[in-house]
Amino acid sequence: MQSPRLLYRSFQKSLSSSTTLPCNLFAKKKPITLQGRVGNYLVRDVSVTGTMTENKKSLYNVVFVLGGPGAGKGTQCEKIQETFGFQHLSAGELLRQERQAPGSQYGEEIEGHLKNGSIVPVAITCSLLRREMDNSPKNNFLIDGFPRNKDNLDGWNIAMEGVAKVRAVLFFNCPDDVCVDRCMNRGLTSGRTDDNAESLKKRIETYRNSTMPIIEHYRALNLVTEVDGNRSPEQVRLSLTCPLRNFQQFFFLPEQAMCITER
Numbered sequence: 001m002q003s004p005r006l007l008y009r010s011f012q013k014s015l016s017s018s019t020t021l022p023c024n025l026f027a028k029k030k031p032i033t034l035q036g037r038v039g040n041y042l043v044r045d046v047s048v049t050g051t052m053t054e055n056k057k058s059l060y061n062v063v064f065v066l067g068g069p070g071a072g073k074g075t076q077c078e079k080i081q082e083t084f085g086f087q088h089l090s091a092g093e094l095l096r097q098e099r100q101a102p103g104s105q106y107g108e109e110i111e112g113h114l115k116n117g118s119i120v121p122v123a124i125t126c127s128l129l130r131r132e133m134d135n136s137p138k139n140n141f142l143i144d145g146f147p148r149n150k151d152n153l154d155g156w157n158i159a160m161e162g163v164a165k166v167r168a169v170l171f172f173n174c175p176d177d178v179c180v181d182r183c184m185n186r187g188l189t190s191g192r193t194d195d196n197a198e199s200l201k202k203r204i205e206t207y208r209n210s211t212m213p214i215i216e217h218y219r220a221l222n223l224v225t226e227v228d229g230n231r232s233p234e235q236v237r238l239s240l241t242c243p244l245r246n247f248q249q250f251f252f253l254p255e256q257a258m259c260i261t262e263r
């Protein structure tokens with residue numbers, strides 16, 4: 001069997017030699033979807049921005065990382081980002097930095113949400129994420145702690161259409177009591193104003209009521225890889241290797257992305 005990369009290359013060749021696409025499609029920045037066959041495989045969902053011949057930077061590839069507070073998202077993202085060629089962006093961390101930024105017009109608003117365990121409006125969070133993505137040399141992003149509710153999801157879908165594509169969602173499943181214990185321990189040294197019993201009660205509530213429906217939304221789209229977060233960090237890391245290799249192989253090709261299914 002040919003490797004996905006080789007299949008992809010032959011698909012690219014077949015496109016440039018035989019596919020005629022209207023010029024005005026190339027003129028637009030919006031992505032277009034192409035489909036074709038290579039051998040016994042159907043290659044689809046090739047997203048193109050700009051001209052194919054100019055080899056422009058394609059859509060950002062995104063893996064969302066979700067789970068309860070303390071489920072281990074940040075710990076694992078830090079471990080895997082280098083090995084698998086991602087940049088890790090933590091929505092919570094970006095918000096904490098913005099809250100501290102001198103002269104930020106959003107500082108107080110963010111602080112209120114962090115203390116309450118409620119979710120900051122998407123316009124703020126999404127623009128912080130977008131700024132990091134645009135300034136990064138990377139094209140593949142692990143976005144940790146986003147989208148946390150329907151407002152996040154809807155805002156992202158509008159703002160990122162034609163800019164980023166969600167390839168997969170990693171869901172760290174971990175019992176609430178374990179999550180709370182971990183955050184309380186972290187609170188002894190983290191300096192985080194929300195690692196305390198009162199904020200955690202609200203954060204767990206927000207996770208159950210607002211974030212779980214988002215995970216279910218992506219599960220219905222077949223994008224969710226669920227990970228048992230209630231194990232040692234090393235066991236969790238090992239269990240991620242295989243799914244991440246698959247993402248890397250199938251989704252994160254240099255200029256464009258593809259999906260291959262057997263005929």
Ligand SMILES: Nc1ncnc2c1ncn2[C@@H]1O[C@H](COP(=O)(O)OP(=O)(O)OP(=O)(O)O)[C@@H](O)[C@H]1O
Nearest residue numbers: 068069070071072073074075076182186231232233
């Ligand atoms: N598998 C694990 N077993 C035990 N402790 C862990 C594990 N993973 C992470 N921790 C510890 O639990 C705490 C929370 O981990 P981490 O910050 O990765 O969680 P998170 O899901 O990113 O949390 P949050 O969403 O609140 O930022 C940290 O102190 C971390 O060292």
Ligand SMILES: Nc1ccn([C@H]2C[C@H](O)[C@@H](COP(=O)(O)O)O2)c(=O)n1
Nearest residue numbers: 091092093117118119120145146148
């Ligand atoms: N999409 C997001 C992500 C985070 N926040 C706020 C609210 C969270 O309680 C807090 C901490 O996030 P964490 O570091 O636990 O991922 O940040 C938000 O409003 N919207």
